[in-house]
Amino acid sequence: MKSSGSAERDLEADGTGKEGESPTESTPLLSRKSTSRPGSPLSQQADRLARSASSVAGAPQRFTQKVAGELFHRKQNPRFADHCELACRAGLYIMLLMSTRHWALGESFGFPKLIRYSRILSPEATVYFVYTLYKSVGETIYFAWAGIFGSVLGSVFPWLLYGIYPMGAVSTSHYDPALVVGSLLGCMFVFFVLWLNFDILTKIFALSTFFWHWMSFLKPGDIGNYSTDFTVKLDGPMMAGLLAATSGSILAVICTLVPYPLLATERACRTAANIIITTGNTWTSAVDFFCHTQFEPIGLANMESLRDEMISELLALRSHVDVAWWECFGLESRRRRRKMLLRLDDTIYETCERLTSIVIAMRFEDFGESHVQVMSRVRASVVELTTGSQALLAMCTDLACGGSLPTTEQREQVRQGVDELRDAIKALAAEFAAARKAAKLPKLSEQLLSEHAFCFAVSIYAHI
Secondary structure, three states, X not given: OOOOOOOOOOOOOOOOXXXXXXXXXXXXXXOOOOOOOXXXXXXXXXXXXXXXXXXXXXXXXXXXXXXXXXXXXXXXXXXXXXXXXHHHHHHHHHHHHHHHHHHHHOOOXXXXXXXXXXXXOXXXXXXXXXXXXXXXXXXXXXXXXXXXXXXXXHHHHHHHHHHHOOOOOOOOOOOOHHHHHHHHHHHHHHHHHHHOOOOHHHHHHXXXXXXXXXXXXXXXXXXXXXXXXXXOOOOOHHHHHHHHHHHHHHHHHHHHHOOOOOOHHHHHHHHHHHHHHHXXXXXXXXXXXXXOOOOOHHHHHHHHHHHHHHHHHHHHHHHHXXXXXXXXXXXXXXXXXXXXHXXXXXXXXXXXXXXXXXXXXXXXXOOOHHHHHHHHHHHHHHHHHHHHHHHHHHHHHHHHXXXXXXXXXXXXXXXXXXXXXXXXXXXXXXXXXXXXXXXXOOOOOHHHHHHHHHHHHHHHHOOO
């Protein structure tokens, strides 16, 4: 099963942790105009796809979501707004929980009595609530599962000990079998919980729950109201702990659903829209730098900065898509959306690898006469290819985030865009060969190694 921590890759970000901050509602998916040759078929197709794909970033929001966005100034600082909104939700829900508990303490009948004696809204439930609540429904459901599972592990093992030795340890003597067996089995339980590949939250609650019951078992004469002889006491401390874990975790999930759901699926779609913009801007910066007549350190630094931003957003996208598994609930549209976003993640990851490799070529390029002669001739083809690739990626992202099967017209648009990109790749190869011949250079020349690598990377980017 997927967890929120499974997004780590060999590709390391600088720790900025964008975590899928959504672009503002007015931000178009393609933030720059097409620089392709006016009137070319690929340019017209790119503009058409770009207008169609702009719906991803401008998707309609719920009224409560808009109010929260204005209240927490989401346009100015999305990351701060997310954390501030989560803190306000948690504070309000804890106030509600404690108020309900305070009201229940003063009553001795009906539902208040059930709350008081079952410990549904106990301080322990508040602890589970705080540990479980996080920034999306999927992450909170996962943490709720991990916490409840840990509590079950930490309660079932002491229940087995009390089933074998109903009185627990009767003395502190090393001749007491309950003390010896309980100590050995308890140490084995701690070792295996830490050794097995459990989530960290499962380990925390398994051990914290277990130690409480384990110490009571090893303390002579401290039987309490524990379930013994393999029976279950509903009013015992084990069941009370499980009820507290369940109620606190469920309340945390409700907190992420009301007043409106904080879905990782929506975050993934917004991050995907944002990453298309960043990818296109990165390629634009790379083309502007490499097709220039001289080395510009500022241009190279700008390109590397955009690449690092793309890597950060890529890691955020994988994290959101992984967490979205917990939000599918068996719905085919959500499963399909998640699958397509995973394929987009693989495509952008390969693009990042290509960009990283050509940065090395850029640093050692001398921008000599042969470079200027070749790149000035193929620049128009390179720009047309990168612009069309970005537009087609935007179209595919729009369809992926929709979750539904594409219509016949949409399939035809994508097919037409792919065909035109294939033709543009062939045109770039022919233009590059013509430029090389005009420069009177052999097919494989040391002077054009970086140019070969750059144009090859652009061609790979267009293989969508």
